[in-house]
């Protein structure tokens with residue numbers, strides 16, 4: 408059967424944070440927009456990423472607190488007779504949040520007049536995409552959509568280890584997607600990869616009652632973060648009872664597939680029995696299986712190469728989000744989505760953020776924005792300026808103490824000559840919320856005095872942000 412053609416101005420492949428934000432903004436700007444999504448609106452982030460993981464982190468913490476209270480270990484004088492977990496209810500609650508948010512995305516797209524097509528897109532050429540819709544029969548005419556602009560927002564997928572394929576070990580070996588919906592709390596969970604996912608979800612299942620071992624190839628967990636930030640997290644993981652095996656090499660499954668075989672730094676082989684093995688060794692742009700190769704675009708490693716306006720190497724073909732490489736973060740995908748829609752609509756915008764903050768939702772949390780002391784020193788050496796840094800510990804912050812969270816600190820990094828702020832780092836309970844202040848100060852080009860002389864409400868964790876700047880200026884008040 409010959410294909411049936413329809414036309415649109417902007418065709419977007421992928422309804423994740425990048426694609427759906429681009430669709431909304433483009434529609435606001437008057438473009439006729441069609442968005443094709445193969446699975447569910449909201450993409451990785453809303454369905455099997457940011458949102459469900461953060462919901463489980465919250466639920467696990469609530470259960471861990473209840474258990475402490477049941478064991479009579481609460482310093483607040485609260486006790487309960489016992490703490491019980493109905494995991495099916497926890498998972499249903501998490502799924503309810505996901506459904507609310509993904510339904511909300513659908514409603515927003517509808518409100519803005521975006522045509523949403525459910526189906527898998529295959530790129531035919533830079534202006535034509537063929538859609539395989541669910542339930543299509545072999546004799547049906549293929550549906551093709553032609554467009555003026557093609558926006559690629561196909562996201563990323565988990566990296567599979569060849570010697571530890573997903574589903575191996577009689578279904579033991581899983582990705583983060585399955586680890587967000589286990590039917591039972593595993594007895595022994597082994598996590599391969601001590602990065603974002605491994606530590607966030609490892610902590611969840613430990614707090615819900617599993618024995619958890621994290622196997623990390625590098626000599627420390629969260630190798631991408633600086634050691635001062637990681638130390639309180641490593642201490643807390645150990646206190647929680649999570650076993651951290653750093654500098655260990657994963658070899659595969661044992662003969663009957665019931666344990667993970669790893670080699671320790673001295674070369675000895677260990678077997679780690681596990682009823683679930685979560686492999687979280689990174690994600691990669693989704694570049695195959697949907698005809699991307701037909702476009703022969705320039706690539707940047709495994710990612711689609713884009714310029715500061717999210718243009719690919721082919722005219723009127725654009726790309727955003729995880730497909731375009733690091734950092735693989737939802738807020739970057741959304742920011743690019745908003746920007747590319749404006750560029751396509753004729754506005755003059757460039758993607759040149761002062762920082763893309765990153766948060767690790769461990770316990771305690773880590774947030775970084777802009778330069779670390781080390782990267783600032785390197786910049787200083789290149790451009791001839793000296794660097795100041797100052798740290799304010801939460802142990803001296805009233806709000807942190809009242810939240811039972813005295814661990815951690817806020818650190819500011821600035822130029823010594825003109826006090827221009829170059830970066831922020833924090834580790835502590837709920838510091839993810841400080842990322843807004845950090846991002847804003849960097850984007851606005853704030854100096855230490857701007858933050859130091861801003862009145863911060865008392866008592867809040869934000870006062871540590873102000874105090875870090877006061878300390879950098881030699882004017883610390885509370886330390």
Ligand code: FAD
Pocket residue numbers: 420421422423424425426443444445446447448449450451452453455456457458460526527528529560561562563583604693697727728729730735736737738739740768
């Ligand atoms: P995606 O969200 O991956 O969306 C791409 C969409 O395209 C998908 O829905 C897919 O089905 C669709 N698609 C792909 N190919 C086709 C095709 N051919 N036809 C039709 N549709 C197609 N980031 C954060 O910033 N904060 C966090 O806390 C965080 N937590 C995470 C936790 C986990 C467990 C995981 C896995 C990821 C997490 N991330 C987090 C990363 C975040 O999910 C991604 O950075 C973000 O989803 C990227 O958005 P995107 O739009 O580029 O791609």
Ligand code: NAD
Pocket residue numbers: 568599600601602603604605607622623624625628629630655656657687688689690734735736765766767768
């Ligand atoms: P990651 O890059 O954060 O961590 C992967 C870890 O696995 C690294 O520490 C790496 O050294 C280790 N590793 C690699 N190969 C290994 C091996 N063979 N054996 C043992 N360890 C090995 O990747 P991730 O945790 O899978 O997360 C993927 C991406 O998803 C992240 O990079 C991030 O962009 C995004 N994400 C973000 C958040 C957040 O923003 N809070 C949360 C989850 C995921």
